[in-house]
Amino acid sequence: MPIERLLGAMMLVLVATGCVPVLRGTGDLGIVVERATGRVQVVETTGRSVLGTVEGLGDLSHAAAVFSRDGRHAFIFGRDGGLTKVDLLTGTIAARVVQAGNSIGGAISDDGSLVAVSNYEPGGIKVFDTATLRQVADIPAVGADGRPSKVVGLGEASGKTFIFTLYDAGEIWIADLETPDRPHIRKITGIGRLPYDGLVTGDGHFYIAGLFGEDGLALVDLWSPEKTARRILDRYGRGEQKLPVYKMPHLRNLSTAGRLLFLPAVGQHVVLAADTGTWTEAGRVAVLGQPVFAVARPGGRQVWVNFAHPDNDAVQVIDVPTMTVIDTLRPGKAILHMEFTPRGEQVWISARDSDEVVIYDAETRKPVQRLPADKPSGIFMSTRAARMGL
Amino acid sequence: MPIERLLGAMMLVLVATGCVPVLRGTGDLGIVVERATGRVQVVETTGRSVLGTVEGLGDLSHAAAVFSRDGRHAFIFGRDGGLTKVDLLTGTIAARVVQAGNSIGGAISDDGSLVAVSNYEPGGIKVFDTATLRQVADIPAVGADGRPSKVVGLGEASGKTFIFTLYDAGEIWIADLETPDRPHIRKITGIGRLPYDGLVTGDGHFYIAGLFGEDGLALVDLWSPEKTARRILDRYGRGEQKLPVYKMPHLRNLSTAGRLLFLPAVGQHVVLAADTGTWTEAGRVAVLGQPVFAVARPGGRQVWVNFAHPDNDAVQVIDVPTMTVIDTLRPGKAILHMEFTPRGEQVWISARDSDEVVIYDAETRKPVQRLPADKPSGIFMSTRAARMGL
Numbered sequence: 001m002p003i004e005r006l007l008g009a010m011m012l013v014l015v016a017t018g019c020v021p022v023l024r025g026t027g028d029l030g031i032v033v034e035r036a037t038g039r040v041q042v043v044e045t046t047g048r049s050v051l052g053t054v055e056g057l058g059d060l061s062h063a064a065a066v067f068s069r070d071g072r073h074a075f076i077f078g079r080d081g082g083l084t085k086v087d088l089l090t091g092t093i094a095a096r097v098v099q100a101g102n103s104i105g106g107a108i109s110d111d112g113s114l115v116a117v118s119n120y121e122p123g124g125i126k127v128f129d130t131a132t133l134r135q136v137a138d139i140p141a142v143g144a145d146g147r148p149s150k151v152v153g154l155g156e157a158s159g160k161t162f163i164f165t166l167y168d169a170g171e172i173w174i175a176d177l178e179t180p181d182r183p184h185i186r187k188i189t190g191i192g193r194l195p196y197d198g199l200v201t202g203d204g205h206f207y208i209a210g211l212f213g214e215d216g217l218a219l220v221d222l223w224s225p226e227k228t229a230r231r232i233l234d235r236y237g238r239g240e241q242k243l244p245v246y247k248m249p250h251l252r253n254l255s256t257a258g259r260l261l262f263l264p265a266v267g268q269h270v271v272l273a274a275d276t277g278t279w280t281e282a283g284r285v286a287v288l289g290q291p292v293f294a295v296a297r298p299g300g301r302q303v304w305v306n307f308a309h310p311d312n313d314a315v316q317v318i319d320v321p322t323m324t325v326i327d328t329l330r331p332g333k334a335i336l337h338m339e340f341t342p343r344g345e346q347v348w349i350s351a352r353d354s355d356e357v358v359i360y361d362a363e364t365r366k367p368v369q370r371l372p373a374d375k376p377s378g379i380f381m382s383t384r385a386a387r388m389g390l
Numbered sequence: 391m392p393i394e395r396l397l398g399a400m401m402l403v404l405v406a407t408g409c410v411p412v413l414r415g416t417g418d419l420g421i422v423v424e425r426a427t428g429r430v431q432v433v434e435t436t437g438r439s440v441l442g443t444v445e446g447l448g449d450l451s452h453a454a455a456v457f458s459r460d461g462r463h464a465f466i467f468g469r470d471g472g473l474t475k476v477d478l479l480t481g482t483i484a485a486r487v488v489q490a491g492n493s494i495g496g497a498i499s500d501d502g503s504l505v506a507v508s509n510y511e512p513g514g515i516k517v518f519d520t521a522t523l524r525q526v527a528d529i530p531a532v533g534a535d536g537r538p539s540k541v542v543g544l545g546e547a548s549g550k551t552f553i554f555t556l557y558d559a560g561e562i563w564i565a566d567l568e569t570p571d572r573p574h575i576r577k578i579t580g581i582g583r584l585p586y587d588g589l590v591t592g593d594g595h596f597y598i599a600g601l602f603g604e605d606g607l608a609l610v611d612l613w614s615p616e617k618t619a620r621r622i623l624d625r626y627g628r629g630e631q632k633l634p635v636y637k638m639p640h641l642r643n644l645s646t647a648g649r650l651l652f653l654p655a656v657g658q659h660v661v662l663a664a665d666t667g668t669w670t671e672a673g674r675v676a677v678l679g680q681p682v683f684a685v686a687r688p689g690g691r692q693v694w695v696n697f698a699h700p701d702n703d704a705v706q707v708i709d710v711p712t713m714t715v716i717d718t719l720r721p722g723k724a725i726l727h728m729e730f731t732p733r734g735e736q737v738w739i740s741a742r743d744s745d746e747v748v749i750y751d752a753e754t755r756k757p758v759q760r761l762p763a764d765k766p767s768g769i770f771m772s773t774r775a776a777r778m779g780l
Contacts, residue, residue, distance in 0.1 A: 025462030072415030
């Protein structure tokens with residue numbers, strides 16, 4: 001048999017058995033978490049299709065993901081403390097560790113070498129080599145009160161440095177892992193009561209922690225050598241009647257729209273806009289329910305908002321130049337997450353109780369496709385690899 | 391022979407003959423233009439290495455590139471009017487057309503389906519299907535004066551719309567190619583004399599054209615339905631003694647640093663900062679020569695500047711919070727271009743007459759690696775695929 005024919009036959013066998021993954025770029029890939037089944041879908045946004053599924057990721061009832069520097073691998077943080085490295089090109093699990101009892105999220109260093117995980121149980125953070133998932137650091141979060149603390153709002157702060165918040169202790173820590181077995185930690189204490197989430201802004205300049213126990217947020221200027229915390233948007237809800245909180249808002253997906261940072265106000269039917277120069281309130285937009293995510297479309301022309309029960313079938317769109325709600329969409333039942341493509345022309349929305357991901361044209365605000373998914377929750381695009389702070 | 395051994399042997403043959411490209415992500419890839427030899431290097435920024443070279447791209451003495459939505463293909467615009475689609479994964483030319491006599495640059499639509507090229511000879515723009523490089527539109531640029539015009543500053547303005555500037559006619563055109571064979575064109579006339587370059591800001595909000603014939607720039611608000619042009623930074627050089635211009639500054643790589651947009655001032659030893667809210671001058675920084683590129687590090691903490699002859703062996707770093715030059719680097723001879731990795735931790739600098747690409751740690755501002763390259767000029771990272779306006 002001539003070698004060409006033999007090769008051809010061999011390749012057919014390989015392809016037929018799934019042994020030869022298709023050569024393709026990774027810039028338009030993403031994952032959709034199927035929360036009830038411990039599974040993720042690998043999706044692509046050019047043809048808007050599901051490429052395959054990867055099973056065996058444990059409890060994904062509250063999951064988040066970051067991506068390797070080259071966009072090939074997703075690191076998925078599961079509720080059960082599982083950290084799973086998924087190969088998007090082969091649709092397989094490249095590595096997996098159950099590293100704690102209950103994890104809440106994580107971040108990856110800008111050189112791609114370290115992935116850090118924040119934990120509820122037993123608290124603290126653990127850091128892993130991204131190539132092997134070998135543990136390289138274990139940092140318990142014992143606050144000034146001497147007690148171990150849950151950790152929330154873990155972000156990347158450039159150069160193998162991570163920043164995170166101690167929920168119970170009310171502290172923000174900055175851990176430099178240039179030498180992983182001897183991490184250098186700077187502690188900022190007394191930031192306020194019950195910080196519930198935190199994020200690094202998209203320009204890597206600030207870290208913001210939301211405070212459930214106070215009417216305001218804590219801000220750290222990462223460019224300042226002092227790196228102390230100050231209170232911003234203090235008493236933003238003063239005089240307002242507190243509503244019961246049906247679901248805590250999420251800060252992780254925040255992005256700035258021009259000079260404004262949009263924040264879901266805890267327990268109020270309001271999205272707040274903060275001026276990122278003065279860190280004072282620049283406006284507030286009344287919305288139809290308690291906001292969970294307020295996500296700026298890339299470019300910042302609009303902010304898309306979803307809501308806690310009983311308004312979790314709605315998405316509202318805020319027009320930033322006029323600071324008004326210009327549209328109320330009903331994509332499906334139990335809207336959990338929204339993720340834009342990097343240039344902002346599409347937004348992918350998970351409708352858990354409709355068992356669908358609904359893709360909207362962000363410009364026309366019309367649905368252009370619906371993809372079946374089993375109880376979809378988080379949607380994460382691989383281009384998050386290129387974003388600071390994640 | 392058992393099938394596994396046969397397969398193994400076959401794969402070895404395939405790999406040895408270069409027939410089986412390595413499966414890999416594309417998020418950390420880029421190209422380095424070797425201007426004298428019509429060749430590009432394919433590089434990766436995680437291990438900082440050259441993966442291979444691709445030859446036969448024609449005259450690359452003034453070349454630019456954009457990327458497919460998935461990051462796999464580069465579309466390279468050559469001086470000779472050549473448009474070449476390079477497959478970064480296989481290191482081969484996927485398609486090539488010589489579409490005009492002299493091209494200057496181009497852009498890709500946000501859905502990835504169309505690539506547009508701006509031409510000097512015979513002027514106008516041509517638009518191609520990205521899959522095949524089949525021409526789908528040819529738009530001559532005949533200005534209000536009835537004469538064909540060179541086209542500069544071609545940018546992407548969302549939804550299959552491109553914006554570009556007519557050099558000779560002093561006009562800005564916005565072409566909607568939703569129906570490519572019947573493009574809808576909006577013309578803005580009288581923007582000023584001799585616009586030499588233009589760009590869409592990173593948030594897709596504004597288009598700015600530099601004017602060689604006047605002391606100021608033309609601005610179009612792409613969010614406004616009127617889409618008229620207004621003059622900004624008028625008379626920024628008033629009263630200054632004009633210097634001979636050794637090399638025209640480039641606007642294409644501009645990016646905002648917080649609220650500021652940094653611009654190389656034509657013919658002056660100055661980098662201007664414009665306030666992107668008021669579009670007035672917010673400051674100016676004295677630099678050692680005539681600036682060519684003023685590139686904000688992702689996040690906007692610094693702006694790196696290179697220079698025209700005779701200062702083209704220097705790079706200066708402006709610290710944005712203090713608006714001062716904090717470092718003067720000498721990476722090599724004839725510095726032509728600077729490109730940051732997406733999170734801004736590395737900057738790749740081409741030193742043409744040193745035949746080297748010099749990679750700096752952007753934080754320490756120390757060189758961390760030197761890669762040989764034959765007369766390197768433009769460096770383009772694949773994550774440009776995710777950036778609006780390009």
